[in-house]
Every structure is written in C-alpha cells, then in structure tokens.
Amino acid sequence: MQTTICQTVANPSLFSAESFVGLIFLVTVGLIVSGAIMAIVSKRLVRCITGLAVSFTGVAGVYYFLLSPFLAMMQMLIYVGAVSILIAFGIMMATPEGEDDASTKGNGIVGPLGIAVASLMFAALTILGVNTQWKAFPRPETAIGDMQQMGFMLLTSHSMVFELVSIVLLIAIIGALVLARRGRN
Amino acid sequence: MILLNLYNCLNTYLVLGAFLFATGVYGLVSRRTIIGMLIASELVLAGASMNFMAFNRFIAPDPSVGQIFTLFIMAIAAAEAAIAVSIMISVYRNYKSIDTEDIVDLHG
Structure with missing residues (x-):
C-alpha cells in the first residue's frame, strides 16, 4: 500500500491500463457530483432521492479507489440498499396529495444566502485542504x-x-x- | 495527463468531500420539507466519511482505523434515518403536512 500523498506516473500513455483506471475514477466523480446536484436542486422529492442514490453509488466507487472494497460493499448495502429505500418509502407514505414538490423556502433571501454560505464553506475547506502540507506517517509493512x-x-x-x-x-x-x-387507530 | 492521475492524490478526495459537505449544507438551509432536509443531511455525512477514508488511505499509520470509523458513521446514519422517517410519519399524521413552515405549535 502506497503512503505517498500524491504519486505521479512518469508519462502514462493514453491507452494504458492506468489511464483506463483514471477514466473510471472520473466517471465515479461525475456520478457523485451530478447525483448531489440532482438531490439538492430538483423540484420533486422522488428525483431528489434518486439523485441521492446515484451519488451514494459514486461514493462506493471512490471507496474502492481508496483501497477498501469492504467499505464499498457496505456503502452499497447500507446507503443505496437500505437508507435510500427507507426514505423513498417515507416519501410515499408521508407526502400530501398533489404536493410533491420540494421547492425552496418561500422567503426570497434564503436561496441566494444558502448558495453564498455553501460556496464559502466549499472554498474554505478546499483552500485549507489543498494548502496544508500533509505528511504521511510511516506505516508498518504488516498494516495493510x-x-x-x-x-x-x-x-x-x-x-x-x-x-x-x-x-x-x-x-x-x-x-x-x-x-x-x-x-x- | 494529470486528469487521469487524479485518483492517486489526497487533494482530489478532500475537494470531493468538501463539495459533498457544501451541497448538503445548502440543502439543509434551503429545503422546505423535512424529507429534503433529511436527504441533505445524508450528503453531509457522506462528505465526512469520504474525508475519513481519504486520510486513512494516504496518511494514517494504521489503515484499519479510518475504515472502522466510517463503518460506525454508517451505523449511526442508518439509525438516524430510521428515527427521522418515523418522526416524519408521526408529524404527517398529526399535521397532514411535512412542510417545516406548518409545524409552528411551539412558535411562541
């Protein structure tokens, strides 16, 4: 197991196995991003929960890339298989007739303010994570x-x-x- | 081709976790129904789990600890979702609505 923070392949050819793995990783990242956006901006609750399931599937793929196939399987079982289905049943049982929209709050200031807060948090966490000099601890050979x-x-x-x-x-x-x-009763 | 080598970098996973967290926070702030807020909170938890897994893969001296912690997060998230859905059903039975602006009996 590699412990370097960011290892780079010298000059991978575009049609090598490493490039194909990188392409699959980009697909899983696309699943996460598109699913999360769909879960947040969609007007109907059923589409929100579908987006959440898609996003969780992408997260399972990323866990596989983080060298943990067991956690990837657990993610599919617990989140995609149980939690999403549970929320879908909740939507079916507890949504008023003809009122299946999950639009944002009526007050007009909430939407732009929420976008501002969220992007500020995203920027802060990204800058903090990228600019910190992370140092890998030495890892014993037996710890895999x-x-x-x-x-x-x-x-x-x-x-x-x-x-x-x-x-x-x-x-x-x-x-x-x-x-x-x-x-x- | 730096784009095809992203999966070997810690920063990629940190940015991805921050993105999941930020979308979850936006959903928590802006959603009008309880179910929408529950879905957004699941996204926040997924972002936290992804950070744990990334540091576990790249930095931690023992690569089991982060995985075990992520398993515990999954268990707590499952319990939280079950309780939240049953509270939601109970609220819907009393108010015939899951809109957070209708549930104002304790408004004062």
Whole structure:
C-alpha cells in the first residue's frame, strides 16, 4: 500500500491500463457530483432521492479507489440498499396529495444566502485542504487494512464502541416502531 | 495527463468531500420539507466519511482505523434515518403536512 500523498506516473500513455483506471475514477466523480446536484436542486422529492442514490453509488466507487472494497460493499448495502429505500418509502407514505414538490423556502433571501454560505464553506475547506502540507506517517509493512485486521480490531481495541453502536441500533429500531405506531387507530 | 492521475492524490478526495459537505449544507438551509432536509443531511455525512477514508488511505499509520470509523458513521446514519422517517410519519399524521413552515405549535 502506497503512503505517498500524491504519486505521479512518469508519462502514462493514453491507452494504458492506468489511464483506463483514471477514466473510471472520473466517471465515479461525475456520478457523485451530478447525483448531489440532482438531490439538492430538483423540484420533486422522488428525483431528489434518486439523485441521492446515484451519488451514494459514486461514493462506493471512490471507496474502492481508496483501497477498501469492504467499505464499498457496505456503502452499497447500507446507503443505496437500505437508507435510500427507507426514505423513498417515507416519501410515499408521508407526502400530501398533489404536493410533491420540494421547492425552496418561500422567503426570497434564503436561496441566494444558502448558495453564498455553501460556496464559502466549499472554498474554505478546499483552500485549507489543498494548502496544508500533509505528511504521511510511516506505516508498518504488516498494516495493510484488510478485512481480517479490521475484524480483529473491532473485537479487541474497538469492542466497546462496537457494543455501544449495537445498543444504539437496537434503541433506534424500538424507537422507530414506537414513534410510527403512536396515534394509529 | 494529470486528469487521469487524479485518483492517486489526497487533494482530489478532500475537494470531493468538501463539495459533498457544501451541497448538503445548502440543502439543509434551503429545503422546505423535512424529507429534503433529511436527504441533505445524508450528503453531509457522506462528505465526512469520504474525508475519513481519504486520510486513512494516504496518511494514517494504521489503515484499519479510518475504515472502522466510517463503518460506525454508517451505523449511526442508518439509525438516524430510521428515527427521522418515523418522526416524519408521526408529524404527517398529526399535521397532514411535512412542510417545516406548518409545524409552528411551539412558535411562541
């Protein structure tokens, strides 16, 4: 596993395997950007949730490029498969008839102000990330971050958090059932 | 061809995470319905996860920690989405609306 911050291939030919991988990466970035924009500016809620699913699919592809196929699979299972479908069911059950638009707030100043705040945050985070001199820590040869090491750490050094997350999920399941049942006749 | 070598650079992933975060913040500010705000908050969480994964790949001494943290973020996000959708259904049952400007009983 490489630990350099930004390694450059000397002079890759346009038709080499590396260039093809780079092209696939650009496609996944395009999926993320177009899906996120679709989820934010679309007028109908169904299109918003479709854009969110497309964006999450792109994020799964980027996780694959970050050398973590397990997280890519989990992203597809949990986000694209569960969370998006859950929100889609929420849209179906809790949207008033004929009022399926998710347009922005009525007050005219909110839209431009939101764009200003968001672009300011984007610019600040980008400048901060690009201008900082990141320095890679030395990495032992044995630390490769595969599923076996992750499982070992989940059950030894991170076992407390692991158990707490399971309790949080249990409480969330019971709470969701109680909240959604209340008021039914 | 620097464009085809972007996937080897840390900065690419940082900019991508910042973009996801910024779109999520814009959606949280500008959306009128609860579902739209929930969708935007999922984008914010995706941006945070992407930053964790990028630093995990390029900088961290142990490449398991960032992946485990991203798994925990996924679990919390799933719990949050389930609770938010059930609250939304409950609100819709009482108010017949999911518009944030209609839910003003505590307005004072």
